[in-house]
Amino acid sequence: xxxxxxxxxxxxxxxxxxxxxxxxxxxxxxxxxxxxxxxxxxxxxxxxxxxxxxxxxxxxxxxxxxxxxxxxxxxxxxxxxxxxxxxxxxxxxxxxxxxxxxxxxxxxxxxxxxxxxxxxxxxxxxxxxxxxxxxxxxxxxxxxxxxxxxxxxxxxxxxxxxxxxxxxxxxxxxxxxxxxxxxxxxxxxxxxxxxxxxxxxxxxxxxxxxxxxxxxxxxxxxxxxxxxxxxxxxxxxxxxxxxxxxxxxxxx
Amino acid sequence: xxxxxxxxxxxxxxxxxxxxxxxxxxxxxxxxxxxxxxxxxxxxxxxxxxxxxxxxxxxxxxxxxxxxxxxxxxxxxxxxxxxxxxxxxxxxxxxxxxxxxxxxxxxxxxxxxxxxxxxxxxxxxxxxxxxxxxxxxxxxxxxxxxxxxxxxxxxxxxxxxxxxxxxxxxxxxxxxxxxxxxxxxxxxxxxxxxxxxxxxxxxxxxxxxxxxxxxx
Numbered sequence: 499x500x501x502x503x504x505x506x507x508x509x510x511x512x513x514x515x516x517x518x519x520x521x522x523x524x525x526x527x528x529x530x531x532x533x534x535x536x537x538x539x540x541x542x543x544x545x546x547x548x549x550x551x552x553x554x555x556x557x558x559x560x561x562x563x564x565x566x567x568x569x570x571x572x573x574x575x576x577x578x579x580x581x582x583x584x585x586x587x588x589x590x591x592x593x594x595x596x597x598x599x600x601x602x603x604x605x606x607x608x609x610x611x612x613x614x615x616x617x618x619x620x621x622x623x624x625x626x627x628x629x630x631x632x633x634x635x636x637x638x639x640x641x642x643x644x645x646x647x648x649x650x651x652x653x654x655x656x657x658x659x660x661x662x663x664x665x666x667x668x669x670x671x672x673x674x675x676x677x678x679x680x681x682x683x684x685x686x687x688x689x690x691x692x693x694x695x696x697x698x699x700x701x702x703x704x705x706x707x708x709x710x711x712x713x714x715x716x717x718x719x720x721x722x723x724x725x726x727x728x729x730x731x732x733x734x735x736x737x738x739x740x741x742x743x744x745x746x747x748x749x750x
Numbered sequence: 751x752x753x754x755x756x757x758x759x760x761x762x763x764x765x766x767x768x769x770x771x772x773x774x775x776x777x778x779x780x781x782x783x784x785x786x787x788x789x790x791x792x793x794x795x796x797x798x799x800x801x802x803x804x805x806x807x808x809x810x811x812x813x814x815x816x817x818x819x820x821x822x823x824x825x826x827x828x829x830x831x832x833x834x835x836x837x838x839x840x841x842x843x844x845x846x847x848x849x850x851x852x853x854x855x856x857x858x859x860x861x862x863x864x865x866x867x868x869x870x871x872x873x874x875x876x877x878x879x880x881x882x883x884x885x886x887x888x889x890x891x892x893x894x895x896x897x898x899x900x901x902x903x904x905x906x907x908x909x910x911x912x913x914x915x916x917x918x919x920x921x922x923x924x925x926x927x928x929x930x931x932x933x934x935x936x937x938x939x940x941x942x943x944x945x946x947x948x949x950x951x952x953x954x955x956x957x958x959x960x961x962x963x964x965x966x
Contacts, residue, residue: 550869586875597870600965601888614884615875645966663874 501526501561501588501667501698502547508555509539509546516542518722520556524667527696531709533733534719535744540702541594543719544669547700548591549582560588561666587616590660594672596652598644604631604655605640608662616663623662630658634688650681654688668692670701706748710734718744753939756927760939763923766837767909767947770919774844774905781845782852789857800853807850813911816843820915840912848905855897859890892962899955906948920944 502524509517517539524530532540545551547558549565553574558565563585566576576582598607608627612618618626631637634654644652653673660668670689674682686708692699693712703709709716709730716733718725720740726733734745788800807815820839823829863886871881910921918926924940927933 548873550872583875586873589873591873593866593870595866597864597866599867599870599885599889601892610884611874611876614880643965659874 499526499561500524500559501528502700503559504543504547504556505559506556507543507546507553507558509542509551510554516722517546517553520719520722520724522717522724522727524698524700526666526698528698528714529693529712530700530715530717531713531730532700532702532717532719533704533706533709533744534725537721538719539722540719541671544591544671544700544702548589548669549586550591552576560585563588587663588666589669590663590665590667591669591671592653592656592660592673595676596644596649596656598652598656598659600644602643603640604636604642604644604647607644607655608659611659612662626662627658630661633691634658635684648681649677650684653677653685657685657688657692667698667700670699670703672702672704674703674705706734706745720744753935756936756939759923759927760920760936760943763918763920764943764947766912766917766919767906767921770840770844770909770912770917771905773841774848774909775902777841777845778848778852781849783856785849785853786856786860789853790860804850804853807847808854812843812847812908813914815847816840816911816915819843819846836915836917839915840917844905844908848901851901852898855894855901856890858897859894860886862893863889895955895959895962899952899959902951902955903948906951907944910944 500523502522504523505521507517507520508515520539520543522530522543532543534540542551546553553566555568555572555574557567563581564577565582565585566574569575577585599610602610605624605627608630609620609623612623612626613620628640631639634657636651636654636658639647639651639655644655647655653676657668657673673689674685677685682705686705689699689701689708690712701709701713711730713730715727716730717727718733718736718738718741725740726736726738728736733741736742785800785803788796789804791797791800816839819842820831820836823835824831867885867889868881871885876885909919912919913922913925916922920940920943924936927936
């Protein structure tokens with residue numbers, strides 16, 4: 499079953515068409531990487547899927563539940579507020595620059611939404627959080643504040659925060675782009691662990707080796723359209739000149 | 751008149767000054783937040799009214815505003831005002847005036863919050879209300895503490911303006927004593943009182959600022 503279906507997504511910022519006609523399906527347990535040059539619309543597709551941007555065309559469906567669809571006259575309708583709140587709990591998003599809450603400790607960053615949004619008991623939320631911190635290699639950091647952590651550690655807290663809500667699918671928007679090269683490894687390792695546990699993920703990334711290694715499917719985007727979708731082998735050995743040129747810059 | 755008696759009399763006035771100070775803060779800080787919401791509202795009518803309010807309150811003398819609040823009901827609406835109303839008029843005048851300044855301070859803090867904080871909260875499922883009061887506002891407080899301290903210190907000194915509608919706070923008392931004794935001593939004593947009051951206020955604000963320093 500598809501956890502997420504995006505069909506014919508269009509998005510304009512003013513007169514600029516950022517997404518021209520994007521369709522993608524993510525099956526349960528699948529890891530999809532979205533690659534492509536800056537400005538190709540990779541992040542915008544995540545922002546549309548996570549309802550941070552509204553679409554101008556197409557449809558978004560999570561687990562059979564419609565988020566947004568097109569009326570016969572072409573206008574876009576979003577589901578009602580209650581339905582959207584429910585659907586929002588299906589996904590999590592990890593940002594490029596973490597967006598942790600600086601005034602909350604590591605623990606509070608992770609448990610606050612489960613307690614105040616999902617109304618989970620505090621003891622239960624703490625238990626989940628501590629378990630996640632161990633998985634993230636952050637045992638004992640509960641009472642630290644984000645400013646006391648390295649970028650890699652902050653990003654792992656952000657991943658734990660997203661996982662604490664038990665989402666069906668997790669989006670990553672260039673999760674290592676704000677990190678020093680020597681810190682990207684620790685975040686990528688966490689993603690690999692999650693992939694091994696069959697967490698459904700969509701990852702926008704510039705880490706080509708990582709994308710090749712961990713993905714079930716790779717989508718190459720160019721100027722707001724999907725240039726190619728396929729297995730890592732198919733995309734990385736593509737004869738598409740645009741893809742060859744792009745990958746050539748990474749592999750010299 | 752001995753210094754002791756002078757100090758005692760000033761102290762009595764000081765109680766009124768402190769009451770004006772405390773009551774003004776208690777009411778103008780929340781009211782300022784409400785006005786800042788109005789000022790940032792998407793509704794153009796609400797926004798324009800709030801903007802005009804702030805503009806008038808900041809653009810006219812507080813002393814004049816106090817006189818308007820005190821005499822306005824009588825001269826405009828022909829309502830008989832009792833002398834009890836003096837103190838209320840002072841509080842109303844101060845609250846209306848300071849709320850305008852606080853509104854702009856809140857706005858500067860709220861608008862400086864990174865968009866990513868709202869987005870993270872939204873994706874995590876926080877509603878508008880809890881996003882603001884759990885995530886945004888606590889961070890805003892930290893940012894706006896220095897300008898708030900400025901306003902609070904100004905307020906300590908501004909309480910002396912209450913004398914224009916004959917509320918006998920400390921300044922009015924000092925003035926009366928000075929002319930009765932033909933001496934500058936009451937003024938010096940009042941100056942010391944104001945200064946110590948402000949020293950205390952500054953110290954308290956410094957402690958609060960330090961408390962907020964647990965994160966960057």
